[in-house]
Amino acid sequence: xxxxxxxxxxxxxxxxxxxxxxxxxxxxxxxxxxxxxxxxxxxxxxxxxxxxxxxxxxxxxxxxxxxxxxxxxxxxxxxxxxxxxxxxxxxxxxxxxxxxxxxxxxxxxxxxxxxxxxxxxxxxxxxx
Amino acid sequence: xxxxxxxxxxxxxxxxxxxxxxxxxxxxxxxxxxxxxxxxxxxxxxxxxxxxxxxxxxxxxx
Numbered sequence: 001x002x003x004x005x006x007x008x009x010x011x012x013x014x015x016x017x018x019x020x021x022x023x024x025x026x027x028x029x030x031x032x033x034x035x036x037x038x039x040x041x042x043x044x045x046x047x048x049x050x051x052x053x054x055x056x057x058x059x060x061x062x063x064x065x066x067x068x069x070x071x072x073x074x075x076x077x078x079x080x081x082x083x084x085x086x087x088x089x090x091x092x093x094x095x096x097x098x099x100x101x102x103x104x105x106x107x108x109x110x111x112x113x114x115x116x117x118x119x120x121x122x123x124x125x126x127x128x
Numbered sequence: 129x130x131x132x133x134x135x136x137x138x139x140x141x142x143x144x145x146x147x148x149x150x151x152x153x154x155x156x157x158x159x160x161x162x163x164x165x166x167x168x169x170x171x172x173x174x175x176x177x178x179x180x181x182x183x184x185x186x187x188x189x190x
Binding site: 010013014017020021024025027028029031032034035036038039041042045048049052073074076077080081 | 129131132133135136138139140142143162165166169170172173176177179180181183184185187188
């Protein structure tokens with residue numbers, strides 16, 4: 001709960017600095033918003049670490065092999081980074097560039113999940 | 129946290145120096161100072177972006 005307050009505080013300061021510098025230097029205001037979002041992520045990064053390690057624990061307990069988990073985590077990471085870049089481009093006004101990033105990220109995610117899809121189809125075919 | 133204030137300071141200082149140089153009639157130096165301010169703030173951001181990508185890589189076990 002307390003880190004949420006810290007995060008909101010950092011976000012507010014970033015927005016104020018962004019507004020302050022916007023009339024004088026819009027480029028540096030853009031950079032300030034990027035830095036602010038990175039700071040917020042770095043503040044919350046250890047929570048993500050706990051989540052992934054507890055996922056590993058759950059997977060080991062249920063006996064599902066962890067080989068399935070790594071592509072899953074990779075897809076989550078790709079989704080996050082693509083969304084991070086797309087939002088920055090959308091902030092700067094280049095929404096077409098943001099859509100290109102999202103489009104490429106979708107293709108990469110599909111590429112990563114292809115082996116899993118093929119294994120599932122093989123299993124189904126073997127059952128029939 | 130203090131990096132935000134540093135960047136805001138750089139932005140304001142470059143714009144003030146810009147106005148002064150324009151007032152004294154030195155437009156070309158004014159544009160160069162804008163570029164300098166931009167480059168300095170970009171350098172500061174690059175380390176943060178690199179740190180972010182490293183943490184994401186280690187976290188999601190790339």
